[in-house]
Amino acid sequence: MVGGGQLARMTHEAGIPLGIRFKLLSDTPQDSAAQVVSEVVIGDYRDLDVLRAFAQGCDVVTFDHEHVPAEHLRALEADGVAIRPGVEALLHAQDKGVMRERLSEAGVPCPRHRIVADPEDVARFAAEAGEGDGFPVVLKTVRGGYDGKGVWVVRGVGEAAEPFRAGVPVLAEEMVDFARELAANVVRSPHGQAVAYPVVESIQVDGVCDTVIAPAPGLSEELSGTAQEMALKIAAELGVVGHLAVELFETRDGRLLVNELAMRPHNSGHWTQDGAVTSQFANHVRAVLDLPLGDPRPRAPWTVMTNVLGGDYPDMYGAYLHCMARDPALKIHMYGKDVKPGRKVGHVNTYGDDLADVRERGRHAADYLRGTITE
Amino acid sequence: MVGGGQLARMTHEAGIPLGIRFKLLSDTPQDSAAQVVSEVVIGDYRDLDVLRAFAQGCDVVTFDHEHVPAEHLRALEADGVAIRPGVEALLHAQDKGVMRERLSEAGVPCPRHRIVADPEDVARFAAEAGEGDGFPVVLKTVRGGYDGKGVWVVRGVGEAAEPFRAGVPVLAEEMVDFARELAANVVRSPHGQAVAYPVVESIQVDGVCDTVIAPAPGLSEELSGTAQEMALKIAAELGVVGHLAVELFETRDGRLLVNELAMRPHNSGHWTQDGAVTSQFANHVRAVLDLPLGDPRPRAPWTVMTNVLGGDYPDMYGAYLHCMARDPALKIHMYGKDVKPGRKVGHVNTYGDDLADVRERGRHAADYLRGTITE
Numbered sequence A, B: 001m002v003g004g005g006q007l008a009r010m011t012h013e014a015g016i017p018l019g020i021r022f023k024l025l026s027d028t029p030q031d032s033a034a035q036v037v038s039e040v041v042i043g044d045y046r047d048l049d050v051l052r053a054f055a056q057g058c059d060v061v062t063f064d065h066e067h068v069p070a071e072h073l074r075a076l077e078a079d080g081v082a083i084r085p086g087v088e089a090l091l092h093a094q095d096k097g098v099m100r101e102r103l104s105e106a107g108v109p110c111p112r113h114r115i116v117a118d119p120e121d122v123a124r125f126a127a128e129a130g131e132g133d134g135f136p137v138v139l140k141t142v143r144g145g146y147d148g149k150g151v152w153v154v155r156g157v158g159e160a161a162e163p164f165r166a167g168v169p170v171l172a173e174e175m176v177d178f179a180r181e182l183a184a185n186v187v188r189s190p191h192g193q194a195v196a197y198p199v200v201e202s203i204q205v206d207g208v209c210d211t212v213i214a215p216a217p218g219l220s221e222e223l224s225g226t227a228q229e230m231a232l233k234i235a236a237e238l239g240v241v242g243h244l245a246v247e248l249f250e251t252r253d254g255r256l257l258v259n260e261l262a263m264r265p266h267n268s269g270h271w272t273q274d275g276a277v278t279s280q281f282a283n284h285v286r287a288v289l290d291l292p293l294g295d296p297r298p299r300a301p302w303t304v305m306t307n308v309l310g311g312d313y314p315d316m317y318g319a320y321l322h323c324m325a326r327d328p329a330l331k332i333h334m335y336g337k338d339v340k341p342g343r344k345v346g347h348v349n350t351y352g353d354d355l356a357d358v359r360e361r362g363r364h365a366a367d368y369l370r371g372t373i374t375e
Helices: A006-018 A048-055 A070-079 A087-094 A096-105 A119-127 A162-166 A221-238 A280-288 A318-326 A355-370 B006-018 B048-055 B070-079 B087-094 B096-105 B119-127 B162-166 B221-238 B280-288 B318-326 B355-370
Strands: A023-026 A039-042 A113-116 A137-141 A151-154 A170-174 A178-188 A194-196 A200-205 A208-214 A242-251 A256-262 A302-309 A331-334 A344-352 B023-026 B039-042 B113-116 B137-141 B151-154 B170-174 B178-188 B194-196 B200-205 B208-214 B242-251 B256-262 B302-309 B331-334 B344-352
Touching: A006 A023, A006 A280, A006 B006, A006 B331, A023 A048, A039 A048, A048 A070, A070 A087, A087 A096, A087 A221, A087 A256, A096 A113, A096 A170, A096 A221, A096 A256, A113 A119, A119 A137, A119 A170, A137 A162, A151 A162, A178 A221, A178 A256, A178 A280, A194 A221, A208 A355, A221 A242, A221 A256, A242 A280, A302 A355, A318 A331, A318 A355, A331 B006, A344 A355, B006 B023, B006 B280, B023 B048, B039 B048, B048 B070, B070 B087, B087 B096, B087 B221, B087 B256, B096 B113, B096 B170, B096 B221, B096 B256, B113 B119, B119 B137, B119 B170, B137 B162, B151 B162, B178 B221, B178 B256, B178 B280, B194 B221, B208 B355, B221 B242, B221 B256, B242 B280, B302 B355, B318 B331, B318 B355, B344 B355
Parallel strands: A023 A039, B023 B039
Antiparallel strands: A113 A170, A137 A151, A137 A170, A178 A194, A178 A200, A178 A242, A200 A208, A208 A302, A242 A256, A302 A344, A331 A344, B113 B170, B137 B151, B137 B170, B178 B194, B178 B200, B178 B242, B200 B208, B208 B302, B242 B256, B302 B344, B331 B344
């Protein structure tokens, strides 16, 4: 796996029971996954020679993030390395412009969008809405964003200059009047077998995922089925191998629009570690090895994932005493990362029959681990 | 953790979500746990200098097996190393004679037993039963046995010479007329907090654990409570820290007798990985770090663990295609070990509402992985 973040850490954890050998390409020995994996190569994923040497002896190469340059992925594929997902699929997770174009062609509903050239072009895009000046508009650099980075909500042409400064193409999108955000997680194997997890609700705070509720409360069977079918269709159309997260807007008038794609285990699927028969990490491993996929069904009526962000306390382990004693069924997943304010350093999963209770337990633990509350 | 076997492998897996650093002392880099752990020291656990160097920088040292010499453990304790369980407790898992003496003193019911000096003494021990010649009798070397090794059933004085050849004291025990074998698994922290898992039935084949059923079918609430109380009492009396497995005979006349003790995660607790809120491995880690213990309750009406023994096929991974496709809810746990006939190389967990179905799924998968069946 290329990339030493928490996704690689948890993928290794999920691979141990399968008896597979897991090799990691990590920036530093201190990276989250590098702390727990036996075979670690330290190197820069932007260096093709490093990637080539790393791929030697691997049956299959997969990714913790979308940042490996496409030209390097193509070179590895030309070398005969099995890359999963493949470069053609990954391009859609790397470049939001390519993704929007392809999904629109395939008839998948997306927010109104187009690539814009400059602030004046943003104003024209906004005016095309046909209502008032059309602002606010969402601007995104087509590459390199995550967790709200690389995304701007602009309320007029005067605010539209910043996104163009990076020199990366800018995508303009309508500001969707959404009721909430959902995520449809599916896993697809090279054989074309696919499984769909229950559709979840994802609650963001300041552009960062805060809470995921599985299944999405009150979601109709029809809309849930539509979301799963959209994700399965996207996976098949794009030839995705492995885990695919499709982030969706549920609009106030009851439509689903695709927001983002991720072709790797995803924050919206962390609840599966304790809440599904087979976790997204285990199924990602099975998919990239072309093994039959595991049962994605939930194990409890409700499972809630709550992210733990870095707070003021550099050492969160003191909080374990309180959190574990208060809630013996709490499932803690920490990433071994240094605490920095706002950084995702772990998550907790809670599950049970009573959603309000399950949410409260997760909220309390996450806030206590962060240091926001102390009792 | 000292010892690179599958118990260390699965303990590491369970420790990853807690964000702890796990250091391993392993005989070879090919050992089961050494394949998946980042910080591995290769060395001989019988060498005190090796142990001392390994313990440097560890907050706590725990064990994958009972074979570290007691004098080395005492030396480490004298150095100020936190050893959990401590040497006084571990002695009872290392030496069956010491264990029997201590449990009998504490009023814990055990099979009739005493240390015997030679074959003639075995005959005297047998005759003390007061019925016929008293044979068969069970002889055990007090140290070094596992999985049926170091245990003999002798039917007369003529068969009683072999156990004395190792030069280790020999314990004679009555041959218990048992209805079945049970195991009571508990975990105890230095604080004295303890949790008890549901009592399980353990089915042995040729002296090796084959199947574990959780909870033990048809076990009365009274006997289940008695077994849990016995295990909790033993853990407290002996000052155990970490996981304690108490293997029990359920006699045909409805009594419980202690067979063996293990002070570490144990084969009879592997079902907890997929069948309990908190696995034995996670709770062992929490206990040795003196953290509050996790909920030991079951997540399904029935969970069955079936061991996978090495068979004729050196590569079992081909069997994954069939096993995973046939049963998407199957939980496979392989140890990364070379296949040798009869060697424990993995286990599978199955769970559900219908015990017969859950057992069949486990049996089929284990037999297929071993190569005993091919369809």
